[in-house]
Amino acid sequence: MNILILCAQGGVAGSTYSISYLAKGLAEKGHQVFLGLKENTFLDSLVENSAVHRIYMPFKGKLDKKTRTIITKIIDKKNIQVINAQSSNDRYVGPIINLFRKNKILVVQTRRQHPKQMLGANKFFQNIFNNFFSDYLVTVSHELKKIFISRGIKAEKIKVIHNGTPTEQYIQNKRLSQQLKQNLGYTDDDVVIGCVARYKNQPQLVKALKYLPKEWKVLYVGLDEKSYRERFPDEPDILDVPQQVKCTGIIENKAEVIQYYTLMNVNILPSTMDGFGLALVESMAMGTPVVATNYAGIKDVVQHEENGLLYENENYEDLARQIEKAVLNTQLREKMIQIGYEAAFKKFSIQNTINNYESFFEEIIEARKSKKDLKIME
Structure with a gap:
């Protein structure tokens, strides 16, 4: 698989370690893993000297044009099959890019924390964005999945994959x-x-x-x-x-x-x-x-x-x-x-987490391919 993982943050935190474990683990299993991140961050140091391909991006806001341009080039040049967005600003990039592409890219968001309470228009637009402009959400716990469902996210769009540790x-x-x-x-x-x-x-x-x-x-x-x-x-x-x-x-x-x-x-x-x-x-x-x-x-x-x-x-x-x-x-x-x-x-071993992500990505990529093949036959 050709996978692009995005992380606009990358400071010292448990989530940063988790993202590095996932990227390195998938790369070690033979997949082409590209990690979009900010240069000289803690995450940058964690994946240095690994099989992960680092792609530096500015991530200057949710609609940053330069970041979108870099990602678009990577998608076309490296034949990216799935984008996995891991933090706040990068969750918007993939769906926005897909608005202007004929060949849509699978977009998976990973949600690690309890979401902020949203009301009115904010909640309405967030739900539209998650339900119609992202393909799937990965939550790190079943309880977090319940919370997102209660906020209006469709249950069939959510996959639970627990965090893991080496x-x-x-x-x-x-x-x-x-x-x-x-x-x-x-x-x-x-x-x-x-x-x-x-x-x-x-x-x-x-x-x-x-x-x-x-x-x-x-x-x-x-x-x-x-x-x-x-x-x-x-x-x-x-x-x-x-x-x-x-x-x-x-x-x-x-x-x-x-x-x-x-x-x-x-x-x-x-x-x-x-x-x-x-x-x-x-x-x-x-x-x-x-x-x-x-x-x-x-x-x-x-x-x-x-x-x-x-x-x-x-x-x-x-x-x-x-x-x-x-x-x-x-x-x-x-x-x-x-x-x-x-x-x-x-x-909660990291190997379980990596295997579960691998199986999930393979499953949704194959489902997308089958859907395209069926459409061609029709």
Whole structure:
């Protein structure tokens, strides 16, 4: 297959890793994979020295003419069979190009996050765009699919393909873990409540801390204190809690990020925007129990009291109860660790994701070809 993947973003984020895994995985299986991206982004560095063909594009807005011109040339020159748009601005490019082409290109959008609430004209035009100008939507969870259907997207246009993670990367580096622990001033006796994410509604965790022991430690990986405070100008004391709190800031080295999980007694994702929650799978793979919001796609990943714990959104006492349970209930904790391993290494492996995308793309390309052949015969 000849596949063009588009990504206008590409900063340090779980979705960026996911896109790089997908592009490289499909290329390694022998497909011609072209990745339209911005130059010198984090995504650019992740696919460097791989079989993926990088095509630099400006992506200056949803209707950027220069980006459309580049894509049109690639479609014709490389015989592109399917376009897979992975972020906001690039979702508009393929359908707009198809408006002016006789030979239409299959356009597949991948949606990873909970969509913003839209009303009136915005919702009307978005639904027309998704239902009539895009061929398919891939959502990363069944719960996200339900949300898009409730917003007016046709169910038959949506395919669920879970995110995946490369299982070979989950090896504990005891020397690095010990170094990180020493740098943070932690001891083996400390209870550490962790959160590995950029901004994902961490104030819910902050508000739950008053119900938890003061001697426990709090660690935010991927968030720095300055930017965290700046998000809440009306709450200057947002981090002034009884527990010791430390922030690492953004960490680009995935091998290092993974080792932080080993310092934590529990990893918490208090998110209302995730369509999946890759950090939860990473945590499971490293043997750290998870607590997350009972919300949207997270429910595809975490089964309550099986491979993790769920709390009700904005119920801070419930969040605190679930955290205590994950830390103190030894029997439940061991059960969640074991089942979490199985989920991470079997159900949510990147190989499953790559295989599912490959099968789906082959299926829709063949269906389009059969439709054209039938039309010619008529």
